Amino acid sequence: MLARGFSWLGAGGGGNTLTLELILGQRRPWPLQVHGVHELDPDTPAVAVGYAGSTYLMTERLPDAALFAPLLAAAERWTGTPARAVCSMEGGGMNGLTPLLLAPELALIDADFTGRALPRFDQMTMFVDEVPGLLACVSTGAGGVCVIEASRSADVESLVRAAVVCAGGVGPVLIAGFTVGQLTDHAITGGMERALTLGRVDLGGPPLEVAASVGGRYVGGGRVESVTAGVADPYTSSALMAGDDGAVLRLVSHTEFLAVQRDGEAVASAPEVIVCIDPSSNEILEVHGIHPARRVEIFALPAPAWWSAAPHRLRHVTPAAYGVRGLDQDGGSCSTP
Amino acid sequence: MQHTLNLRALVAHPRNGGLRWIEPAENADLLDPVDIPLHDVALVTSVEELPSHGPAEAVGPGAPGPVGSLVVFTQPPPAEPWEADALLRRVKSRGHVALAFKEPADLGAGTLAVARRLGLHVLGSGAPLALARAAWELQGNQDALTLGYVRKVAQSVEYHADHVQDLLRHLAASVGHGVALVDREGVLLEAGQHLSPDLHAALCSDAWTQAAQAGDTSGASVRVESPSREGLRLVFFDGGLAGAQLSALAVAAEMAMPAVAARLLIDEVASVNNASIDSGLIRDFLEQPGGPDSDVRRRMHERGWRTSGVHLGFRIQGLSRLTPLELLRSVSRETGAWDVDTHVSTAGLGVIGWLTFPEPPSSRELERHTGALRELHRTLRRSFNVSTGVGTPEAGAEGLASSLDAAGEAARVAAHRERGGYFLRIDALGLEQLLLSRTRNDIFLPAARSLLQPLIEAGGELLPTLGAYLDHESSTAATAHALGFHRNTVSTRIERIKDLLGLDLADPDTRLAVHLALRALQD
Numbered sequence: 001m002l003a004r005g006f007s008w009l010g011a012g013g014g015g016n017t018l019t020l021e022l023i024l025g026q027r028r029p030w031p032l033q034v035h036g037v038h039e040l041d042p043d044t045p046a047v048a049v050g051y052a053g054s055t056y057l058m059t060e061r062l063p064d065a066a067l068f069a070p071l072l073a074a075a076e077r078w079t080g081t082p083a084r085a086v087c088s089m090e091g092g093g094m095n096g097l098t099p100l101l102l103a104p105e106l107a108l109i110d111a112d113f114t115g116r117a118l119p120r121f122d123q124m125t126m127f128v129d130e131v132p133g134l135l136a137c138v139s140t141g142a143g144g145v146c147v148i149e150a151s152r153s154a155d156v157e158s159l160v161r162a163a164v165v166c167a168g169g170v171g172p173v174l175i176a177g178f179t180v181g182q183l184t185d186h187a188i189t190g191g192m193e194r195a196l197t198l199g200r201v202d203l204g205g206p207p208l209e210v211a212a213s214v215g216g217r218y219v220g221g222g223r224v225e226s227v228t229a230g231v232a233d234p235y236t237s238s239a240l241m242a243g244d245d246g247a248v249l250r251l252v253s254h255t256e257f258l259a260v261q262r263d264g265e266a267v268a269s270a271p272e273v274i275v276c277i278d279p280s281s282n283e284i285l286e287v288h289g290i291h292p293a294r295r296v297e298i299f300a301l302p303a304p305a306w307w308s309a310a311p312h313r314l315r316h317v318t319p320a321a322y323g324v325r326g327l328d329q330d331g332g333s334c335s336t337p
Numbered sequence: 338m339q340h341t342l343n344l345r346a347l348v349a350h351p352r353n354g355g356l357r358w359i360e361p362a363e364n365a366d367l368l369d370p371v372d373i374p375l376h377d378v379a380l381v382t383s384v385e386e387l388p389s390h391g392p393a394e395a396v397g398p399g400a401p402g403p404v405g406s407l408v409v410f411t412q413p414p415p416a417e418p419w420e421a422d423a424l425l426r427r428v429k430s431r432g433h434v435a436l437a438f439k440e441p442a443d444l445g446a447g448t449l450a451v452a453r454r455l456g457l458h459v460l461g462s463g464a465p466l467a468l469a470r471a472a473w474e475l476q477g478n479q480d481a482l483t484l485g486y487v488r489k490v491a492q493s494v495e496y497h498a499d500h501v502q503d504l505l506r507h508l509a510a511s512v513g514h515g516v517a518l519v520d521r522e523g524v525l526l527e528a529g530q531h532l533s534p535d536l537h538a539a540l541c542s543d544a545w546t547q548a549a550q551a552g553d554t555s556g557a558s559v560r561v562e563s564p565s566r567e568g569l570r571l572v573f574f575d576g577g578l579a580g581a582q583l584s585a586l587a588v589a590a591e592m593a594m595p596a597v598a599a600r601l602l603i604d605e606v607a608s609v610n611n612a613s614i615d616s617g618l619i620r621d622f623l624e625q626p627g628g629p630d631s632d633v634r635r636r637m638h639e640r641g642w643r644t645s646g647v648h649l650g651f652r653i654q655g656l657s658r659l660t661p662l663e664l665l666r667s668v669s670r671e672t673g674a675w676d677v678d679t680h681v682s683t684a685g686l687g688v689i690g691w692l693t694f695p696e697p698p699s700s701r702e703l704e705r706h707t708g709a710l711r712e713l714h715r716t717l718r719r720s721f722n723v724s725t726g727v728g729t730p731e732a733g734a735e736g737l738a739s740s741l742d743a744a745g746e747a748a749r750v751a752a753h754r755e756r757g758g759y760f761l762r763i764d765a766l767g768l769e770q771l772l773l774s775r776t777r778n779d780i781f782l783p784a785a786r787s788l789l790q791p792l793i794e795a796g797g798e799l800l801p802t803l804g805a806y807l808d809h810e811s812s813t814a815a816t817a818h819a820l821g822f823h824r825n826t827v828s829t830r831i832e833r834i835k836d837l838l839g840l841d842l843a844d845p846d847t848r849l850a851v852h853l854a855l856r857a858l859q860d
Contacts, residue, residue, distance in 0.1 A: 228445070231416035238419050240447035248450045252419045261419055264426030264451045326420035 005195025006096030013256035014093015014117030015055025042181025053170030092117030115304030127153035271303035346579030351513020354464030405434035615682035650740035785854030
């Protein structure tokens, strides 16, 4: 249920949850206790964990709790205090489940830094809010650890990325240097609870009913006619869909689904969580699952309120933040030809 | 509100930067034949400059559609399809009806589908500024529009033209619309486009200038003041032209007309000159009995006349006053379309010409060509009072001369044969007719009259009697039977005739002369 819920919040990215789901099912002493941020002492030192890099590679490099041990040790050496609690650094896709690898040795907190899948470190709430004293520990492969203390979030992003490339394209990342109390203001809480609720929704019903039960909107359904890569950035792609009602639907994606256009009008866009479902299998589709001739139903879940609480936060997660112009809904920057 | 501007007129404007329809596609049913009135044209460099027109407004009952503006972007469409989609949507939602991009305006299928869904016209232009200027001209800056056309006319006159058709081609290319030279009968020359018969009919009048529309095309015409040709009009025409363009084109036609008239005159002089050279050469050729000498041969060669092969001569002769050049022009127009080597030239009060076959033609082929000549004759008879003679097919230079001679002979005989429609083939001519034709001339006729004068003075009945007597081999009985007289009456009359004429009718030469004189007078 939780895994399925995090697939919803993956918005087409964030990686497939299946491998981690199977590993956790076998290795953890279920049930695991989840703590709300207010249930622990605010001064409890905490860490956030996740995998960075190619989610595709995760199918051959299996996630393992042991991989986080050198990172925890490095963080402890740097901060001088051992971590007592763990949360997720990305509340969507497989990283929603990653902190479960470290529980119950560390107290599991229902909080994360994104509220959905997002591709970059500078998009994480802690870095967006520029919380001081943050520390990123990244595995560089072969037992090496890179510790990054940078005040600019963009630097964190590029240095973590460099370390991940060094580690072979994918690797564990740990963020430390904060306490449980800071999560209240600078993280998105309740993600696990939301995922659990989403995971319980029956996808077999009519789309409008499904939309109502997930608390979102049914954006439209149709048949994919073509998928083309973006001109400026080949990681951006757009799927042209013939809508069931005759409309021209265009689904624009980067590492996640970014926006949906209906007859040229953006009817859904990030940070809204755009979810594509194949109605024939009820499979929650990832970006690479959108291919010609596939029938797709598109839903939009409201973005976590944290993002829209301040303009500087929203700026980090709209389609424009991905370098994709012309798709922001109200208030976003407009495209120019 | 007066909408002087519409999208079709803008597409028809020759200096619109190569404006083309992208959606709907050029020949889509959706386009035809509705006008797309435009409220205004907005030139913008980015979407931020996009003016808001408010919701599209309709203009009264039966209005062709909503009126909005054309937005002209100075840049090509955004490369990313979603950006292009978003732009279209925004243009539409601001109340505009059409959008023109700078070329290359390559839009994907999805974006075109969005345009269709939105009912937005999408166009491409190589030069958006030129397009905006064209719109400005059409929007009531009539003088600029007219001056633009006039300048183009002036530019086209600058280039060398070999003949009128060439000049029309220059005009069409430079003005950017079709050009035609017409008279009441039809289109004489056209360039650039094809002038429909409907528009031709609508444009023909005696007025100095005339603007008219027929179906989707319209045009403006002006009377051509030519001393050599009457009833000509010069026409500029195209599809989708608006009133402003037509009145500007009328002025352009007025400006171009003198050049066309002058060119017509120059062509005329050239053709007169050409015809007189041809005519002189033919005369020289025919007047050399033993075949052409080396000088004539050289001149014939220079003019592309071949004497080898088999020739079929024909002669078209005026029965009353006519202008040989006009006749030559009409003949050349027809023979030009024939699938056989044909030469024509003026000769005297008519036209002489011949068909040349590399191999002797089969009788069937010959019949076909003779038929064509007969058809030509019939066509000519509508405008000219002429007779036509056709010679026999003969080979070589001498054959050409004799075929032409025979044709001349036949034309002379045909002049008197209303029955045959004033058309005669020499090989269909009776020997008698040939003989008679020899006698029908200014020398013989007075002589015949003076020979038979005593009989005419003695009373009319003696001439038919003599005619019948000679026709019946000088047999009194046969003559009496033919005339229904008694033999004695015939004998008496014959004796009297011999007395009056003072001639010996037993002499064969005398008998032949009298017989011919009779026939010549009777005919």
